[in-house]
Amino acid sequence: MGKVLDRIEQYADELRAEGTEGDRLMRLSDTSAKRLRDSGVIRMFQPKEFGGQEAHPREFAETVMRIASLDGATGWVSGIVGVHPWELAFFDPQAQQDVWGEDPEMWMASPYAPMGVARPVDGGYILNGRWSFSSGTDHCGWIMIGAALGGDDGKPLMPPQAMHVLLPRSDYDIDQESWNVVGLRGTGSKDLIVKDAFIPTHRTLSADKVMDGRAPKEAGRTETLYNFPFSCIFPLGITSSLIGCAEGALAANIAAQRERVTVYGTPIKDDPYVLFAIGEAAAEIAASRAAILETVDRFWDMTEKGQEVTFEQRAVGRRTQTAAAWRAVRAVDEIFARSGGGALQLSTPLQRFWRDAHAGLQHAIHVPGSIFHASALTQLGGEPQGVHRSMI
Structure with missing residues (x-):
């Protein structure tokens, strides 16, 4: 991760500034896309035989979080497009050659x-x-x-x-x-x-073979990365980008509040209620980050040892991931509500992080109903059926 994250840090100011252009274009700017290519983030899960890194999922998640803390949309694209090489590793070797044979950066x-x-x-x-x-x-x-x-x-x-x-x-x-x-x-x-x-x-x-873990085995993939549970790795990039958005919102809020004075002449530094809100939000965002990374580390260790990650464990992992997303966005709401009217200006980054965080919560991978149902029912000894087994 060091090399990828180091490259991202070299581009940090530029990626942050280019987010405004992407928002206007309604797509990543060509420059931002090139920076992602040059960083190697999209090749973190790519097989080594095609120039990839086969990185630990935690490293990928932390990298996506950092990118999203600079610009939510850039982090989102990194998190989603960056997972696809993981699955291509299970396709027929000819399919992998079709995509990467002439251009491993594809x-x-x-x-x-x-x-x-x-x-x-x-x-x-x-x-x-x-x-x-x-x-x-x-x-x-x-x-x-x-x-x-x-x-x-x-x-x-x-x-x-x-x-x-x-x-x-x-x-x-x-x-x-x-x-x-x-x-x-x-x-x-x-x-x-x-x-x-x-x-x-x-x-x-077969989509079922990808989701239940048969695909990597049938493809002869023995690496820990490729036997990692789909239901943990697929949501990982998406939720990591959402948590990165929340971290970006928190950083933008703190930067704006340092010298802010209320209409009553009170410096924000002297307002105990705003300080409490910032502190609480920071703790909630940090908890969201820690929760999904702990799940990744634990599932990795189990996979590396050849242990099965059971349906119940996967369901609880999805519950943790979904709850982390909602917790982080609620924290963003708390700080945005106390940022004053200036935060509404389109020239400020905070409003974009706020919009991006709420948009990210709309992804189907963050719908809590069936996931919470499945995790609770399984822990009570029941057997979820139908939609309640979906994406677990």
Whole structure:
């Protein structure tokens, strides 16, 4: 991590300043994207045979947090695009060669939600559909997206069967008008449109096998990184960026409050109520950071020893991760509410961190209902079914 984080620190002032441009463009600026490429953050989970680092997930999380503390959207793209190399390691070797063979710096966008249908044909599938929320997609040359397996009629099979599939940039369109939002604007999370694209079988992978851990074993991956639970590593980049946003908001708030005086002439340094709010928020954000990193470290140690990370442990891990996100955003609300009217100025970074944090909380990976249900039911000796097992 040292080298990647050192490179990020070299660009810190620039990444912080370029966040304003990304917010205006509604995508990362080309300069910010280049800085991420040069830093190596997107290759932290990439296999070594393709020039990757196979880094510890904790190192990745800490790096994403730091980037997001400079600019939320840049951290978000790092956290999402940076996880895709981990899964590509399970695909057929030819698929890995297709993506990285000529350019090991190649990025892949997503999403994994099966918003399109793949109809079987000789040698592969014909894919059609429209996918929303493809973060960082303008800077990616491939996509790794979810697809529902269909029948000859082009309709999804029942019960549903999901795949993850790879397409090159020539096989899909980006709807450039589909992203106009209040937060995480710089992520450029636009819609993708696929019409009658042929996908060879070697560029497909069963989603169930990825989620339950069969995919790395069938691919012959023995490294600890690639046998790490999907339900911990996939949310990791997303929640790490959200916690980084909260850390950025806290830093911006402290910087603004140092010399601030209220309309009544009281220096903020002499206002015990604001000081309490800042202190409490700082503690909550630190707790969120510590919680997800502790889970990562514990799951890593178990995986490294060849121990199974059980469904109950994974469910509790997801509960911890989801709660960490909500705790961090609530803390941002507490400091923003005590930052005065000046914090509303679009020229200040605090309002962007506030918007980005709330936008990040809308990701499906942060919905607490089914996760809290599953973790509690499992600990009570029950057996969650259906949606309550999803993403665990």
